[in-house]
Amino acid sequence: MDTPTRTTTSLRPGTAPEWILDPSGSTDREQRSGGRAPRPRRRLFRLLVLLLVLATIGAGTAAAVVTAAIASRPDYPDTVVAGGTGAGSAVARGGGRPTAEDGYIADGDSLAVSDAAPAVARLDPALREALQQAHAAAAEDGIDLRVGGGWRSKAYQAWLLRDAVRTYGSTAEAARWVGTPETSLHVKGQAVDISPYDAADWLNRHGAQFGLCRTYDNEAWHFELSPSAVDAGCPPMFRDPTEDPRMRS
Template sequence: MTRRLRRGLAARAVAVLAALAAALGYRLLRIRDRGALGVPDGAVPYRTTVFDDTVPGVANLDPPLLAALRRAGAEAARGGVTLYVNSGWRSPEYQRQLRREAVAEYGSEAAASRWVSTPETSAHVDGRAVDIGPPDAAAWLSEHGAAHGLCRIYANEPWHFELRPEAIEHGPPPMYANPAEDPRTRVRPAI
């Protein structure tokens, strides 16, 4: 092998290694940016069900919402469907982090508000909202949830459910297009 060929291969190897290191470094920075936020703050491990009391994102849900979810979960299981919690209760810090990430992804506060509410207005922070997955479970809950008072609230979020007990008798309420259209998520000025 000629000296020139070896130098070329070495240069390419260094470039590839540098690219890998940069990519890995970016990934590690993204993980470290989340700091100590994790399961205690509301992050939900993969395949957590509505019956898992050991995960704060489930255990800290509003008790009437959790009871309705478990009734629906038992019914779904009889039909071969498992309701997994992708997100439930969240600490204000975790919600703030999700909002920052949404602003970075969508480019502005206004665009982010279509997907992620502030800690002051999020139903997740109060334990009054749950995101269900996978898609077949969310579809099952969308179809059968009103019988348990569980309703979709936002047209753009087929996974997001909240408790509306009146839905048991009257059916689900009309959906908002997205969280930005929901008057509950608008930040009110301090008086």
């Protein structure tokens, strides 16, 4: 087609079309139709848009308040906002609960030692390999050795620590049970909590041959890889994490 498109808006120098000057923002077509009153359906639509805008503002304000509250906490202030590789998780953004992406495993739940979930898949490969060997040996004794806790994001560890501070009443007492995002061997992928109890008990008796050792006297479930244990046996345990020099960095 070589016929030029017909334009309905004429622009003279120094003037603007009516729809630009009209502060109500109504279109030229509406002007021509005589400025009717809004029809009920249009009113409903405007009400819905208004509600949507208000809801968006409300959610944004709530998120800002939660983030500010967490950022101002005296204990481990910047770990939740900055932490972890659990990108997109609610807990990494400073609100909500940790998810499987953070390595979260609910209380009472457990995963197979070959599970593809981050809690297992992000463990140190040598630790995971040792676990799988131990799992096969335990199975011959009728024991199902499973992972009740494995790799965790920094955000998840910070969430656990805040929960422990509430439970134990002080950061010092909470640190006897829960490491910080900076020190926890779980965040480094170098520790695993074995489930259920009979499996942890089995590993306590047979783990050294796989290089798997309990670290703390007060945590019957917590194991780490100690390759020298295959020949030399497991090193002595710490009474609890507060005696572990690695927890003080």
